[in-house]
Amino acid sequence: MSPAIGRSLDRVDGPEKVTGAARYSGEIVLPGLLHAAIVGAAIPCGRVTAIAGDAALGAGGAVAVLSHLNLPRLAGAPRLLPSLAGGPAPGQSFFPMQDDRVHYAGQPVAMVIADSLERAHHAASLVSVVYERAASITTLDEGRDAAQEATTLFGGLLPASSARGDVQSGLAEADVRIQATYRMAANHHNPIEAPTTTAVWAGDRLTLYDSTMGVRASQLTVSQLLGIPLSKVRVITGFVGGSFGMKAMVWPHVTLAAMAARHVRRPVRLAMTRPQMFTPTATARSRSSGSRSARGATGG
Amino acid sequence: MRPLSYTRALDVDGAVAVVARQPDSAFLAGGTTEVDLIRLGVARPDLLVDINGLPLRQIEELPGGGLRLGAVARMSDVARSPLVKARYPAVSQALLLGASEQLRNMASMGGNLCQRTRCAYFRDNVSPCNKREPGSGCSALEGLNRGHAILGTSEHCIAAHPSDVAVAFAAFDAVVHTIGPRGTRTIGIDDFYLLPGDTPEREHPLEHGELIVSIDLPPLELARRSVYLKFRDRQSYEFALVSVAAAVEVRSGIVTEARLALGGVGTRPWRARRAETELRDGPATIEQFALAAAAELAPADVRRHNAFKTELAHRAIVRALTRAAEGAAR
Numbered sequence: 001m002s003p004a005i006g007r008s009l010d011r012v013d014g015p016e017k018v019t020g021a022a023r024y025s026g027e028i029v030l031p032g033l034l035h036a037a038i039v040g041a042a043i044p045c046g047r048v049t050a051i052a053g054d055a056a057l058g059a060g061g062a063v064a065v066l067s068h069l070n071l072p073r074l075a076g077a078p079r080l081l082p083s084l085a086g087g088p089a090p091g092q093s094f095f096p097m098q099d100d101r102v103h104y105a106g107q108p109v110a111m112v113i114a115d116s117l118e119r120a121h122h123a124a125s126l127v128s129v130v131y132e133r134a135a136s137i138t139t140l141d142e143g144r145d146a147a148q149e150a151t152t153l154f155g156g157l158l159p160a161s162s163a164r165g166d167v168q169s170g171l172a173e174a175d176v177r178i179q180a181t182y183r184m185a186a187n188h189h190n191p192i193e194a195p196t197t198t199a200v201w202a203g204d205r206l207t208l209y210d211s212t213m214g215v216r217a218s219q220l221t222v223s224q225l226l227g228i229p230l231s232k233v234r235v236i237t238g239f240v241g242g243s244f245g246m247k248a249m250v251w252p253h254v255t256l257a258a259m260a261a262r263h264v265r266r267p268v269r270l271a272m273t274r275p276q277m278f279t280p281t282a283t284a285r286s287r288s289s290g291s292r293s294a295r296g297a298t299g300g
Numbered sequence: 301m302r303p304l305s306y307t308r309a310l311d312v313d314g315a316v317a318v319v320a321r322q323p324d325s326a327f328l329a330g331g332t333t334e335v336d337l338i339r340l341g342v343a344r345p346d347l348l349v350d351i352n353g354l355p356l357r358q359i360e361e362l363p364g365g366g367l368r369l370g371a372v373a374r375m376s377d378v379a380r381s382p383l384v385k386a387r388y389p390a391v392s393q394a395l396l397l398g399a400s401e402q403l404r405n406m407a408s409m410g411g412n413l414c415q416r417t418r419c420a421y422f423r424d425n426v427s428p429c430n431k432r433e434p435g436s437g438c439s440a441l442e443g444l445n446r447g448h449a450i451l452g453t454s455e456h457c458i459a460a461h462p463s464d465v466a467v468a469f470a471a472f473d474a475v476v477h478t479i480g481p482r483g484t485r486t487i488g489i490d491d492f493y494l495l496p497g498d499t500p501e502r503e504h505p506l507e508h509g510e511l512i513v514s515i516d517l518p519p520l521e522l523a524r525r526s527v528y529l530k531f532r533d534r535q536s537y538e539f540a541l542v543s544v545a546a547a548v549e550v551r552s553g554i555v556t557e558a559r560l561a562l563g564g565v566g567t568r569p570w571r572a573r574r575a576e577t578e579l580r581d582g583p584a585t586i587e588q589f590a591l592a593a594a595a596e597l598a599p600a601d602v603r604r605h606n607a608f609k610t611e612l613a614h615r616a617i618v619r620a621l622t623r624a625a626e627g628a629a630r
């Protein structure tokens with residue numbers, strides 16, 4: 001039996017965490033660091049018809065306003081695959097600010113870079129975005145009619161259905177049948193440190209200080225999306241900052257931080273705000289599950 | 301966060317003069333609510349005048365047995381003051397049941413009285429809200445209103461007042477002293493909090509530039525055995541769904557005097573005068589306490605999600621009065 005069982009053990013990183021000595025991704029300070037803030041879409045579905053960044057750029061400390069109008073196109077399209085598969089894990093099947101489409105409320109439609117976090121957020125509040133609203137589907141019930149039967153699950157890794165035995169006759173012959181539908185509301189992960197990425201370029205070499213569960217997943221994703229060799233991307237994570245699983249996938253802000261830093265040629269930190277923890281990051285979606293089971297009178 | 305200017309006041313008159321002179325300015329004490337609201341864009345001052353350095357941190361005895369609390373005395377200092385604990389235990393309890401230790405170490409007494417509602421529609425800076433944007437409508441009437449008020453509401457606003465200690469102050473007839481551009485003023489706690497009516501944006505009668513300098517607790521013998529009960533969704537760091545400040549004087553089984561105030565259910569700290577009337581000269585029994593609770597809650601105006609507060613408040617009142625009476629029996 002392991003001598004550790006039954007004994008109290010000190011966490012290796014405990015003293016650093018409780019004394020504040022631990023440096024989280026949002027606390028990495030680099031010379032010349034700038035801060036990025038995301039402007040989230042104000043509509044759930046539609047198009048961006050105009051963006052005006054003049055007022056934002058006129059605000060103190062603002063350096064750049066990025067949107068689909070001036071953000072470079074990605075080298076590769078994101079492909080939805082769980083990080084467990086060991087490949088790029090972009091978390092979403094599209095990348096924001098590549099075109100004018102809005103897929104969900106809060107989706108990044110612009111990004112402001114400024115010399116302090118506060119000034120970045122203030123400037124972001126001054127970006128004027130004009131939308132053309134389209135009909136949206138935001139609940140399970142609204143989308144039920146348009147739903148289709150999935151053929152695969154988990155990014156194509158698993159078949160969506162499997163069958164064994166004769167279910168129909170089993171149900172027909174049973175003495176007791178239970179049929180129920182179970183509904184669960186959407187859940188949002190909220191770790192103590194909201195996902196934060198600090199990006200710095202040295203020539204063509206990119207370093208990311210990222211609050212991620214998998215440095216490899218971040219490295220693979222950013223390398224694929226930006227089309228740069230894996231060997232040119234270094235990802236450093238000191239402390240994850242909590243996750244509840246949400247930092248397994250590599251949400252758009254990681255690549256956006258790298259793109260922002262490349263645009264302004266300075267280190268840039270992009271920290272999700274707490275409200276953004278409910279939009280362009282992970283969501284445990286609402287779901288409705290049906291169940292039917294049957295038993296013989298003797299329990300068989 | 302909007303850019304703003306900041307200055308530190310050196311004396312009370314100077315602080316009042318600077319704020320009175322500039323329309324979009326505000327006093328800054330502990331900042332535990334105000335800075336949040338500025339970050340959210342709900343409060344939009346161009347100038348903050350920091351009053352933390354002013355000599356307003358006293359907790360001192362008044363002739364006759366009352367206490368004077370300085371406006372920038374910290375919640376934690378007042379909560380732990382032996383004078384407060386001995387004479388007004390409900391004040392100490394209410395303070396200690398509010399916020400967190402870190403916030404209490406920073407938050408001021410004057411700021412506590414002026415804190416704004418936790419109504420999510422007020423704070424989100426987007427939804428229609430008559431308190432934030434007069435005339436824009438009240439999103440809470442038909443929205444998520446579980447935490448909202450059931451007493452003192454209007455068709456324009458049902459936001460609950462969030463303070464705990466103000467509930468105890470209401471029970472004890474605290475008095476607010478101010479200095480403003482037009483001189484000094486004394487405002488009874490009843491007059492300090494306005495009902496929302498059709499002007500929910502106006503929560504107290506302070507003029508722009510008028511500064512709370514102290515809060516007096518008048519002498520009140522039965523307050524020495526007062527209690528404060530608070531019910532909330534979690535056991536710490538949460539605002540009240542229902543709270544009760546109670547104090548009674550009981551002689552030979554008869555309630556000779558009663559003070560009762562409610563939190564979490566009113567659009568302002570809610571002095572329960574109907575209940576007090578019902579209690580006075582009646583038996584100190586659970587049945588009578590229940591009658592008093594029912595009298596107070598009869599006008600309750602409940603909404604889709606907050607109807608439970610009537611029953612919760614009823615039980616909380618009975619429990620608080622029972623505890624207060626146990627301490628007061630002689």
